[in-house]
Amino acid sequence: MSVSLLLAINSITLGGLLFLLSAGFSLIFGLMKIPNLTHGSFFMLGAYLSTTLIARGFDFWTAALVAGVLVAVFGTIVERLILRRLAGAELAQVLVTLGLSFMIADVCLMVWTGDPIRIDTPAALRGTTSVMGLGFPIYRLAVSLIAVVFAAGLWGLLDRTRLGAMIRAGVDDAPMARVVGIRVSRLFTVVFGLGAWLAGFAGVIGGPILSVYPGLDQEMLPLALVVVILGGSGSLLGSFVGSFVVGFLYNFGQAMFPELAYVVLFLPMLLVLVVRPQGLFGRQAV
């Protein structure tokens, strides 16, 4: 009983992290049609940057915000300088983002060495809390809560604001959105920066749970891909549901079929692809 409860908490925590990671990925993919294979690198880069910031005396939350901003600035530069030139050339975008992810991984290896770095859990959230006689690790609950708050915030942003309406218009039909006077090109930069920020921030708050090590990027990227394929690209609800599905599949898969954890993770995705290629919450491609 308590083992599966612990697994469930871990699943929800991982789901929350995955949501932060894949919401940006999904928006970038849905709006800009860019398969951003550097997204896992943004996650890792955010985590690494925060370790340096924390070592310089910043507290955890400031470090998380600042590391996110640094990653966002970096992402925006990449978008403006490189991806912008390759608009519409999907193959070129795949290659460039993949190439960049190799470069980032190697730079991280050079700067932060190959040893895993643990990010300390913020002091206020250490230990466990007891609910109905069961111990819950506080930090993991906090991460899940943050994810839910961000989900609500993003939903509000997309569904209730003018910017959100413009982004939705861009996702649905970018040429038409341009015709009615929306600056889709500026939206691209905003969305890419937002996505990069979310990924970098997720990397930091995931740090106390996952710690940071070389290869973290290549581990998170396929998970984000599965989330987006499961949930459907450009759909916030899809990312949300997909993230928790993947969180549960990953943790329970590893506990129950350790040798087949990846098969357990990817099989539902393949099933969705066969039955409903646009994803659970995705819209039919025009």
Next chain:
Amino acid sequence: MKRFALAAALVVLATVPLWVGSTYYVNIASQILFYAVFALAVNVLAGYAGLVSLGHAGLFGIAAYAAAKIMTSGHGHLAVAAGALAVTLAAAAVFAVLALRGTGLGFVMITVALGQIVWGVAYRWISLTNGDNGITISGRPSPFGLSLASPRGFYWATLAVFLLAVASMAVFVASPFGASVRGTRDQPRRMNALGYHVWMIRFLAFVLSGFWTGVAGLLYLYYNQFVSPQAVTLTASAEALLMVISGGTATLLGPITGAALVVVMKNVASAYIERWNFVLGAIFVAIVVFMPEGLVPGVARLVRRSPLR
């Protein structure tokens, strides 16, 4: 002129072990040849069919692992080759059915996911694949009495397979099937309207690509006598794609040039440069931004433009 160049190239290739001297370079030449076969296979999809696969290292690895498993269970080399290729063809068919649910980006993402499944199995299913330690085999085959144990023997056998692959690609490109594959890349709707079965054409192209990928994977296993999850990583798939793109997609010479470039960079340059992955990424970015058509067509363009002609 063209025939003369071809004959000269053949003579040069056939005599490589006689003039390069050290076995180190003979081995590098063998690597270039089997990676060229791999790149040619990836090119069938990425170049002619317009379907970019980032999961081909998965098929490559399936061939190598299947061969290693069949061999370690005590079968002969003929059974190893036939079994490995049969398994790879079956896997390619499954990959194709799943990946062809999407085109363009959808195809890329599904192939990434499929490649990662293979990696996950290779890495985690320890009772089947021995996990991170990989599988070691002992002994290369001796087809028609020619022993492949020596670097020279292996080079010549690889060269024979390579020439067969190039010839099959030349036939494929010139054939009506090759034309229809290019047609589905450029004008899928028109091809459909003209009565071609677009899905089936793509499926067959995938299986053809899978076949030569399997052959390359088999050669890789015999060359290294070892296979580990390292062979099926996303980086390996990306390297194969880099060979195709850097050389020039949808050309015969491009993937071969690209394979030579990447293998030489990896083996020779990595002796001097520690940060191989950084260089690989930088080459990726530079080629895409500055020479998107690849080296072979890019250089051809520069030559055409030069005032000397």
